[in-house]
Amino acid sequence: MKVSADLRAFAARIGHDFGQPDLLVQALTHASIASPTRPDNQRLEFLGDRVLGLVMAEALVRADSTAREGQLAPRFNALVRKETCAEVARDIGLGEVLKLGRSEMLTGGRRKQALLADGMEAVIAAVYMDAGFDAARALVLRLWGGRLDRAGDTAQDAKTALQEWIQARGHPPPDYVQVARTGPDHAPSFTIEVRLASGESARAEAGSKRAAEQAAAEALLERLEGTDG
Known part of the structure; x- marks a missing residue:
């Protein structure tokens, strides 16, 4: 061909x-x-x-x-x-x-x-x-x-790291909400939003809910750590 x-x-x-x-x-x-x-x-x-x-x-x-x-x-x-x-x-x-x-x-x-x-x-x-x-x-x-x-830089998963960051500041734990599910049944794609009581949030998309939650937590944690101080 x-x-x-x-x-x-x-x-x-x-x-x-x-x-x-x-x-x-x-x-x-x-x-x-x-x-x-x-x-x-x-x-x-x-x-x-x-x-x-x-x-x-x-x-x-x-x-x-x-x-x-x-x-x-x-x-x-x-x-x-x-x-x-x-x-x-x-x-x-x-x-x-x-x-x-x-x-x-x-x-x-x-x-x-x-x-x-x-x-x-x-x-x-x-x-x-x-x-x-x-x-x-x-x-x-x-x-x-x-x-x-x-x-391999970080052994700790993002959800745990975010949870510890929030708890250290006396805030309630985050909520993980599925906001979309697309794709065929054999290869779905999930969009998860992690939300804090203070109003901050972040979204991520992945092929499993667990992976999307981790990615969303990582994105939010990076943002929070960047503005912390």
Whole structure:
């Protein structure tokens, strides 16, 4: 299958030479432009999410032989959440090569976090299907780069850290509210808002409620610590 110059350039950016370039095309095809002869990337996204999870779980265990499950879980969530996948996608210009329908094009689909994250997971699956797990692992570790090292900086999860910050100042505990749930049943996306009695709040989106709560807590804690004093 012949691919366009922009897709060849994208493959070069991620460092993988596709033996089956149709997999890359599918990974970058959104449902808004899919057809019976042009499958979308949802099935690859489903697979890529699992491949990414295994790569990160393995990498975290290897990186810290003494960490407990309670320490590994928040690091894992930070690495695989939708926000992080979308950040990586932006780093490699994935949005520029997404194949979108007119409606998504008009509403800024190339910049949407959910579409970028889904596309990133689908690309991981495409590499896995094309060349196997070792190639997919190498891709993920290469693209995630220093994020893996930074995930080990803090053993304490964000929700616990936020709780302790609030309690130390005599305030009631935060509330975590689900404000949205989108995506198909096999790959849902949850938006969680953490709210304080004093009025401060922060939102985050992730593929599980737990991960979204952690991300929201982390965002709010960073804001509070930045203004504390």
